[in-house]
Amino acid sequence: MAISLFFRRFLAGYTPETIVITLATCLFFLLLLCPLIGLSFNLLSAFMTGSVDIVSPLALSPRRMGLLAASAGLAAAVAGAGIIIGILFISALFRFPRKLLYGILLLLLAIAGIPPYIHALTWSSVMQSAGTILPGLPTTGWLISFWVELMALLPLSLFLTWIAFASIDIRLIDAARLVHSDLSVLRHIILPLAAPALLAAFGFIFLICCTDYSVPSLFGADVYALDIFAQFSASNSAAQAFLYALPLMLVTLMVMIACRPGIRTLAQTPNWSLVRFGNPPIFPFWFRALQAGVFVLLLVQILVLFSGLLIAAGSPYAFVTSVLMARNELVYSLLTAVLVIIISLPLALAAAGELKKPGTRGAAAWFIVLIPLAVPAPLIGIGMITIGNLPVLSGLSPALIMPALVSVVKFSPFAMIILFIQMRLVDPLLLDAAAVFARSRTDALTRIYLPLFAPGLVVSAGILAALTLAELGATLIVAPPGHATITMRIYNYLHYGSSSDVAGLCLMVTLLTLVVCTGTILALQHLSQDTSPDIEEPGP
Amino acid sequence: MSDRNLTIYLLVAIVLAIATVAVLLAQPGDATKTIVVYTSVDQVYSEPVFRAFENETGIHVMAVYDVEATKTTGLVNRLIAEKARPQADVFWSGEFSQTIVLKNKSILAQYQSPSAADIPARFKDSDGYWTGFGGRARIFIVNTALLTPSQYPHSMYAMLDDKYPGKTIGIPYPMFGTAATHAAALYCYLGKEKARTFYSSLYNRGVRVVDGNSVVRDLVADGQLAWGVTDTDDACSAIENGKNVTIIIPDQGDGEMGTLVIPNTVALIAGAPHPAEAKTFMDYLLDRKSESVMVASGWIQIPVRDIPGSPCINSTGIKTIPVTYQDTYDALQPAQEDLIGIFIR
Numbered sequence: 001m002a003i004s005l006f007f008r009r010f011l012a013g014y015t016p017e018t019i020v021i022t023l024a025t026c027l028f029f030l031l032l033l034c035p036l037i038g039l040s041f042n043l044l045s046a047f048m049t050g051s052v053d054i055v056s057p058l059a060l061s062p063r064r065m066g067l068l069a070a071s072a073g074l075a076a077a078v079a080g081a082g083i084i085i086g087i088l089f090i091s092a093l094f095r096f097p098r099k100l101l102y103g104i105l106l107l108l109l110a111i112a113g114i115p116p117y118i119h120a121l122t123w124s125s126v127m128q129s130a131g132t133i134l135p136g137l138p139t140t141g142w143l144i145s146f147w148v149e150l151m152a153l154l155p156l157s158l159f160l161t162w163i164a165f166a167s168i169d170i171r172l173i174d175a176a177r178l179v180h181s182d183l184s185v186l187r188h189i190i191l192p193l194a195a196p197a198l199l200a201a202f203g204f205i206f207l208i209c210c211t212d213y214s215v216p217s218l219f220g221a222d223v224y225a226l227d228i229f230a231q232f233s234a235s236n237s238a239a240q241a242f243l244y245a246l247p248l249m250l251v252t253l254m255v256m257i258a259c260r261p262g263i264r265t266l267a268q269t270p271n272w273s274l275v276r277f278g279n280p281p282i283f284p285f286w287f288r289a290l291q292a293g294v295f296v297l298l299l300v301q302i303l304v305l306f307s308g309l310l311i312a313a314g315s316p317y318a319f320v321t322s323v324l325m326a327r328n329e330l331v332y333s334l335l336t337a338v339l340v341i342i343i344s345l346p347l348a349l350a351a352a353g354e355l356k357k358p359g360t361r362g363a364a365a366w367f368i369v370l371i372p373l374a375v376p377a378p379l380i381g382i383g384m385i386t387i388g389n390l391p392v393l394s395g396l397s398p399a400l401i402m403p404a405l406v407s408v409v410k411f412s413p414f415a416m417i418i419l420f421i422q423m424r425l426v427d428p429l430l431l432d433a434a435a436v437f438a439r440s441r442t443d444a445l446t447r448i449y450l451p452l453f454a455p456g457l458v459v460s461a462g463i464l465a466a467l468t469l470a471e472l473g474a475t476l477i478v479a480p481p482g483h484a485t486i487t488m489r490i491y492n493y494l495h496y497g498s499s500s501d502v503a504g505l506c507l508m509v510t511l512l513t514l515v516v517c518t519g520t521i522l523a524l525q526h527l528s529q530d531t532s533p534d535i536e537e538p539g540p
Numbered sequence: 541m542s543d544r545n546l547t548i549y550l551l552v553a554i555v556l557a558i559a560t561v562a563v564l565l566a567q568p569g570d571a572t573k574t575i576v577v578y579t580s581v582d583q584v585y586s587e588p589v590f591r592a593f594e595n596e597t598g599i600h601v602m603a604v605y606d607v608e609a610t611k612t613t614g615l616v617n618r619l620i621a622e623k624a625r626p627q628a629d630v631f632w633s634g635e636f637s638q639t640i641v642l643k644n645k646s647i648l649a650q651y652q653s654p655s656a657a658d659i660p661a662r663f664k665d666s667d668g669y670w671t672g673f674g675g676r677a678r679i680f681i682v683n684t685a686l687l688t689p690s691q692y693p694h695s696m697y698a699m700l701d702d703k704y705p706g707k708t709i710g711i712p713y714p715m716f717g718t719a720a721t722h723a724a725a726l727y728c729y730l731g732k733e734k735a736r737t738f739y740s741s742l743y744n745r746g747v748r749v750v751d752g753n754s755v756v757r758d759l760v761a762d763g764q765l766a767w768g769v770t771d772t773d774d775a776c777s778a779i780e781n782g783k784n785v786t787i788i789i790p791d792q793g794d795g796e797m798g799t800l801v802i803p804n805t806v807a808l809i810a811g812a813p814h815p816a817e818a819k820t821f822m823d824y825l826l827d828r829k830s831e832s833v834m835v836a837s838g839w840i841q842i843p844v845r846d847i848p849g850s851p852c853i854n855s856t857g858i859k860t861i862p863v864t865y866q867d868t869y870d871a872l873q874p875a876q877e878d879l880i881g882i883f884i885r
Contacts, residue, residue, distance in 0.1 A: 063885045121758065128764045139764065140707070140748060217713065217751045222884045230715045230884055234876035236617060236641055378617070385621040471609070477618050481576040481627065482602030491607035492583045494754065 024350035028416075029368050031347070032409055035375055035383030038364040039242045042386055046239035057231075064227060064247070071224040072251055074142065074216065075209035078149045079202045085154065085294050086161025086201070091186055091281065092291045094165050102521055108155040108298070109517045111305055112505050115470070115490060119152040120215045122308040145221040149209055151301050156208070158298075164194040177241035182281035200262030207252050207373055211499035224248050228376055237383040249374040256370045263417055309510075312503035322504030326489050330508070333485040336475075337468040339404040341461045344412035348460065349453060352419040380406055381477025389470060402478035403485065407468040414467070415460035422456025455524055462520030466513055544721040567877040573599045576778050576819040578615045579632040580606040581804070582773075584748070585839035586632065592833070595824065599817050604628070618810070619647050626811045629818035632825065636672060637721045639805040643669040649810040651819055655826040662864070663803050663844050670801035671822070672865075674831045674840035677858065678722045679758045679799065680788040681775040682767040693767060695791050696726075698868050699742055706746035710768030713749055713883060714739065714874045718771055718802055724872040724880055725800045728863040749883055761785050771802070772841040776852035780838065787853050791861075798859035800868075801842050 046052035054115035060068065093101050127144060138144045142167045168190060176189045191198075213225035225248065232241035283291070313319045323330070372380065384406055430452060438444030451456075472487045479488065488507060493501045579586050583605045590601040606614045616638045619628060623645070631648070633639050642648050643665065650668040663672035682692055686708075693699070714723040727735040729808055744750070748765060752757055756768035757775060761783035775787045791797045806825055812818050824830060832847050834840040841850040842858065849855040 063881065066885065124759070124764065125762055128762065214751065218755060220749050224714075227880065227884050228711075230876070230880045232617070233716055233720070234873055234880065236620060236645070238617060238621065378614070382617060382621050385618065389622070389624045476607060476614050477621075479604060480602075481578075481604050484605065487603065488607060489583075490603055494607075 005252075013093040021350045021353075025354060026346050028347035029403070030414070032368050032413065034387045035380040035409055036371060037381030039238060039375075039379060042382070043239040043242055046237060052237060052239045052243070054243065057240065058246065060247060064224070066252065067222060067224040067227055069249055070142075071210055073208045074149070074221070074223065076482070077146055078153060078209045079157075079205035081146075081150050082153055082157030082205050083161060083198055083202055083514055085297070086157045087191070087198075088291050088294045089158055089298070090161045091167050091190070091283075092295075094281075096280075101162075105159060106514060106517050106521070107302070108158055109466075109513065110154055111302065111510060111513075113212075114152075114305065114510060115214075115472075115487065116149070116152040116212060116500070117214045117218070117491075117494065118309075119305065120148045120218045120304055122153060123148045124218065125308070126304055133535070140220045142216075142221045145219045148219070149212070149215050151513070152215065153205055153209060154301060157201070157205055157368075160204060161198065164197035164201055165190065167197045168193045170255060177281075183283050183287060186281070191216050196262035198262070200259045203256050203259030203262070206255050210248065210252050211374075211376060225376065232378070238379060238386075241376075242379055245376050245379060247374075249264075249371075252374040253370060256373065259365070260366060278385075284342025295305055309503040309507050312500055313507055314500045316504075318500050319504045319507060323508050324499070326486060326505055326508075329484050329486045330488045332483045333469055333487075335351045336404045336407065336485065337465040338508040339401060340407045340411065340468045341407050341464050343404065344415045344464055345457055345460060347408075348412050348416040349419050349457070352416050352423050355416070355420040356424065368432030369416055372409050374415055377410070377471070378477055380409055381474040384409070384474075385412075402480065403475045403483075404468075406474040406478055407471055409462075409468045410471065410474060411464050414463055418463070419453065419456045422453055422459075426452045438459040447472060458520055458523045467517045469509065469512060469516075508515065544580060560680070573814070573817050574602055575599055575629045575814045576604070576627055577630045577632055578604045578606075578619060578628040579634075579822065580615055580638070581634045581839065583631060585773075585834065585837055588837060589825065589830065589834065593821060597820060597824070599820060601821070609799055614819050616641060620645055623647055626809050626813065628809045629812040629814045630806060630821055631808045631809060634804055635718050635721055635802045636670070636805045636865050637724065637869050637872050639670045639807055640665075640866070642807065643667075647810060649808045649812065649815075651808040651822060653819070653822050653826045655823045655828075658828065659826070659844050670805045670807040671826055672805045672844065674834060674843040674845075675801055675803035676718070676772045676840070677789060677799050677801045677842055677852070677853075677855070677860075678718065679772050679775055680767050681757055681764070681770050681778065681789055682786050682788055683763055684783060684786050685758050686763060686766040686782045692786075692788050693790070694788060694793070695796060696738075696769075698790075699747060699769075700738070700745065704766070706742075707748055708766040710748045710750055710759055710765040711742065712752050712756055712770070715879050715883065716752070718753065719769070720872065720876055720879075721802060722769075722800050723867060724875045725861050725863050725868045727875040727878075728867050728871040729797055729861055732874070732878070736791050736878055736882070739879060743882055757785075772850070772853060773839060776841060776850065778837055781853055789853065789858060792859050796859070798861045801858065801860045803842075803844060804840070 002388070028162070043052065047054070093104060096104075123144070124139065126140050127137050131139060172193065173185060173189055176185045180188070210223075211225050213223050213229060216223045217226050228241055228244045228248065231244045232238070276537075313322075351365070355362060355369070375383075384402060430448065434444045434448035438448060470487055471485070472491060475485055476488060479485065484492075486509060490502055490505045490509070493505065504521060565615045577590070583603075586603065586605070590603055593599065594601055604618075605617065615631070619626075619631060619642060622628070631639065631642060639648075648669045652664075653671060656664065656671045656673070659671065659673060665671070680693055691703075693701075693704065698704060699711070706729070712719040714720055723735070723739070726738065729735075729747075730738065748759075748768075750759065753770040755775045756770045757778050759765040760768050760770075761778045761781075763784075767788075772787065775785065778785050779787070790799050792799070806822055807820055808815065808822065828845055828847065831840060831845060832841055834845065835843055835850055838850070838852070839854055842855045843849055
């Protein structure tokens with residue numbers, strides 16, 4: 001009786017929709033926190049048994065301090081250079097017809113799915129060959145590590161810079177162009193307006209670069225992420241590795257929190273679907289020379305990568321053979337990606353509203369969302385296994401969906417942030433009208449809410465699919481017996497030295513990424529045709 | 541978006557969702573006996589063994605493979621994490637130290653396979669927790685276009701010789717994988733101080749430290765390095781692919797220490813879901829015939845039985861470093877901690 005009364009009072013004021021949203025939000029946050037809870041549980045057990053050294057990992061020695069500084073420096077340099085190149089590149093393309101711009105961005109995004117390690121091996125070979133003509137070219141050390149990381153992350157840098165540029169109200173730029181030179185408009189209008197979003201882009205690239213050890217370690221540049229793996233390998237203790245990872249997690253978390261205003265700015269973009277085509281800007285010669293240099297650089301990157309892969313892949317027959325041999329991995333990867341989308345989108349959509357809450361509640365939501373981005377991938381896998389081993393969950397057998405769950409934890413924060421941005425772009429009056437005038441809840445959901453959120457859902461789905469296809473570190477820890485993803489297969493062949501198979505599979509990943517990105521853009525265009533009364537875009 | 545379109549999209553999404561969950565949750569039927577094998581052996585070598593076993597016994601093998609890029613933090617830590625609820629039946633490793641780690645963490649169960657009766661005792665755990673069989677050796681891979689035979693290195697100490705510039709020599713990070721086991725053996729043989737001096741000298745003279753044995757192989761085969769230290773299987777794969785490389789087994793002369801031979805190991809997991817099938821698989825894997833097959837496939841270069849070795853190298857009478865596997869294991873963690881301080885800074 002008392003319990004019934006309590007629930008009745010507790011639920012007073014809650015509609016069925018708000019109860020569902022609250023439950024989904026709680027479930028989502030719990031899922032995101034699972035690895036951290038699992039790792040904390042591991043740490044507690046290790047502490048109780050006295051099998052963990054707490055002091056050494058947290059008291060940073062000069063050696064580890066140096067590694068941390070070097071990692072942060074490399075990541076900052078790569079992110080900064082990526083944004084500068086992005087600005088030069090996008091400032092030239094910004095006013096291009098949409099189809100042409102999308103075509104170029106697609107081509108760049110398609111190579112984003114290739115593991116950085118492949119970039120590293122290709123560039124290492126190129127630098128070695130070039131070194132015979134130009135002695136003194138670096139083949140090891142920080143400079144080449146920086147260069148290869150920059151080249152590997154360049155597609156992402158350009159894409160994020162484009163998003164930052166696209167978040168600016170084009171009417172402000174056009175107004176300024178009437179009275180000022182294009183360079184002046186770029187310096188005094190575009191860059192200040194895009195600065196918060198560019199800061200967010202910097203944060204994401206910094207995060208990715210800071211946690212990668214594969215490229216620097218190939219060139220003998222030691223970073224903090226490698227030290228975490230070395231400690232993990234030496235101790236075989238997830239608790240110990242977690243403690244060693246904490247300083248790096250703290251650094252990346254601080255950078256991400258610093259970038260939060262940029263994400264909020266993106267959420268205030270006036271109209272994403274506004275046509276941006278216009279008279280091309282006229283920059284001074286020196287600036288155009290820099291832009292031309294960036295175009296040449298990109299061309300070289302694409303040529304180097306694809307020529308290397310095509311030569312290594314051999315004949316079309318060899319390519320088809322390597323793809324056919326990996327068909328099971330391909331199917332499993334695609335199914336996992338679909339499941340990640342199915343799980344992530346409803347939960348992320350339900351929870352996205354928490355990011356705009358003021359005060360402690362909103363800050364806590366941001367913290368929970370950013371935390372999984374800072375945890376090293378294998379530790380996410382270990383944390384999830386620890387949770388899966390809890391007696392209360394022992395009846396379940398989630399092994400086959402575990403790779404999907406770790407990808408949900410790792411990547412659904414991106415979906416949530418995108419949906420948060422989408423949510424801010426929706427006129428709340430439309431939602432209020434739907435609540436008042438819709439014939440039924442189903443009617444409101446299918447005819448009002450989903451169409452309004454559709455662009456954000458489509459973009460999130462595309463990003464989730466692309467990131468899931470490329471995941472390795474956490475998936476390897478939880479992949480069910482008898483199943484493997486395409487990325488696992490690539491790394492397996494890489495060790496064996498079968499360069500033709502590696503190249504064939506990398507080309508296939510490129511094609512898949514291209515298909516996913518094209519599908520996303522086509523779906524977005526279709527949706528914007530349905531919902532936006534935009535003016536027709538003139539031809540080039 | 542029209543109502544009709546939206547309905548179609550929703551229907552497609554629901555059908556896709558149901559199909560995906562159904563496929564992912566589909567478990568193999570009870571009619572098929574299965575075992576789960578976790579292996580750090582390359583898929584190209586281990587998969588044919590699994591398929592042959594399936595054809596012979598009708599037991600379906602579900603494998604989980606490791607990759608070099610995870611720096612030995614993959615399967616072993618997964619097995620440790622799964623201790624409370626084991627998913628694997630058998631652990632088949634390409635080396636021995638990680639298997640001993642699992643034994644010491646009570647992850648393994650005892651099983652002495654009758655198929656291993658003719659394997660020398662030094663390749664078997666005295667308590668019966670794991671059994672070793674044919675394996676690989678630590679060797680030099682040399683680019684024949686960059687060095688003439690008279691210039692080939694023949695000792696680990698050649699890495700400190702001024703006639704070989706440091707940047708032309710490659711070693712994998714000695715804190716991971718078989719390179720870590722090799723380093724532990726050297727710590728054991730030379731003693732901590734001498735081994736530390738040896739590795740510090742390598743670091744100080746700028747020997748190129750790279751991401752794994754396969755990277756050493758690729759860089760030497762590509763001519764980016766003149767020579768380097770790797771495993772026989774990596775070097776043999778380069779030779780099979782027609783690269784200009786050759787293999788030198790180091791320290792084979794009188795008074796020299798010999799090289800490390802690393803056997804495969806196989807072990808039964810404690811609390812394995814399918815113990816009977818697991819033992820059948822171990823018997824199959826440890827059989828003399830399987831060892832011959834793996835020599836022929838290129839995974840094993842140094843058989844532990846009296847069977848013809850790999851055509852890739854002459855393994856007859858190979859001189860091995862005089863340390864036991866247990867001693868090497870005991871030196872592993874202190875050596876790794878020491879080497880982290882030397883090489884990651």
